[in-house]
Amino acid sequence: MIDSFHRIKRLPPYIFAEVNALKAEARARGEDIIDFGMGNPDSPTPEHIVEKLVETVRNPKTHRYSTSRGIPGLRKALSAYYERRFNVSIDPDKEAIVTLGSKEGLANLAQAITSPGDIILAPNPCYPIHSFGFIIAGGAIRHVPAGSGEGNFREEFMLALKRGVAHSIPKPLAVILNFPQNPTAQVVDLDFFAEVVDFCRHHEIYILSDLAYSEVYFGDTPPPSVLEVPGARDIAVEFTSLSKTYSMPGWRVGFAAGNETLIAALARIKSYVDYGAFTPVQVAATAALNGPQDCVDDMRALYKERRDVLVESLARAGWDVPSPEATMFVWAPVPKKFSNVGSLAFAKQLLTEAKVAVAPGVGFGEYGEGFVRIGLVENVQRIRQAARNIRTFLAESEPSDSGKAA
Incomplete structure (x- = not known):
């Protein structure tokens, strides 16, 4: 019935909902998900x-x-x-x-x-x-x-x-x-x-x-x-x-x-x-x-540290991603091993097998296909843990297209 409304009909299904649903199901089972999917700052307000x-x-x-x-x-x-x-x-x-x-x-x-x-x-x-x-x-x-x-x-x-x-x-x-x-x-x-x-x-x-x-x-x-x-x-x-x-x-x-x-x-x-x-x-x-702006400098230093740890840790895990000059995101090409299944299927498999959530690039538009967005919203210890999980995933998992969008 909802699709009978004119404005709703012009909105495609929210593709991030698929990853979010898997994330919620995993957490309900007690699994520890390292969540890079949403650009939601985790630091307290000054x-x-x-x-x-x-x-x-x-x-x-x-x-x-x-x-x-x-x-x-x-x-x-x-x-x-x-x-x-x-x-x-x-x-x-x-x-x-x-x-x-x-x-x-x-x-x-x-x-x-x-x-x-x-x-x-x-x-x-x-x-x-x-x-x-x-x-x-x-x-x-x-x-x-x-x-x-x-x-x-x-x-x-x-x-x-x-x-x-x-x-x-x-x-x-x-x-x-x-x-x-x-x-x-x-x-x-x-x-x-x-x-x-x-x-x-x-x-x-x-x-x-x-x-x-x-x-x-x-x-x-x-x-x-x-x-x-x-x-x-x-x-x-x-x-x-x-x-x-x-x-x-x-x-x-x-x-x-x-x-x-x-x-x-x-x-x-x-x-x-x-x-x-x-x-x-x-x-x-x-x-x-x-007011005082030292809190902005602190914010910038925090994200820079996380960016550097993420890029270096993923490189050691076998996933080379570019180091961004700005924002709280890394725009990462899907690893070649998984390039044929698409960003949504890769993000779902990464969540299911490595317990790491990222945002599929196709959710940002058709030209985002082939990439995932990684938010710098976990601390450095969690980032290193995610990289260890990803290293095992890349070494042991085979691509699955079961998560491809219909």
Whole structure:
């Protein structure tokens, strides 16, 4: 019966559900599963942020409805963050809005700006809401391949954008960017953003950028913001989140900043569907942005250590995976021995036989096939244990296609 609803019919079965079901069954049997499948930070939220939440929630005046656009103090804190991090001045009243995480913000913006049949250029593979948020809103997706990391990424991406415009009727409404990218961990420089902005301004296409992993980087050069490009705010809006930066995934607080028209459209939709995040959460988020930032350095060091241990341990186990420059994920090619069965079957077999959960690449789009995403969400001891399990698995197990998607 559920498939009789129009919007539901446009959503394929959630492919991660198969791995999640196997994981739940294994844990119900008492098996110890080392779970790299979900990008769910395991570190506690920094204490000064928690203390501000507790302090604020004791004031009964903060228990009333908040405001869907976000409290002024938090929007000012976001503007201050953009000023010090990117040297970009954001008007907190017209160019910024608080969201219930970047996922909600992007989905509601899709509802605000998408008409039935509008075409969106979205990377593939991608975080599911980047494409399905617009499918739910009635749009059509034209995929921009962004998966293997082989060749000249910038040239291939721009060529795909040009093809998308040349072969789309009507002209694309918007292009989705997500760098550093989930799931591939691909990073880009400011010159890349400048070329995309120039192209999209010429063709009058909006840019919707997801910068959720802006602070999870491991080199000397921080990832840029598309809003650093002169003229970008004529067409671009950018989503950020506190989930990864401050280990606040369950708090559900993020932002959109940039083009005044897009921000106003998102604000109009949100005024009908929510009253904003709980005020104490917003006050605590303000403390996160305005307070000491050593916790961000600690977060970055933690993920770097886990990345290095994972890559080195898997190499010793016989599985060579690339070391990402950013994000909390490793985008790993399926071992050659298992390449013929596909990423879903491999992920299910890895879970069943090695007791290690990963996310199959095909769950992020067809161009994610042949890869799995490994989240850096277990401590180093667990990572080393997983590598030992995987080493035995690779040496002793034979590929099985019983887990292939129908």
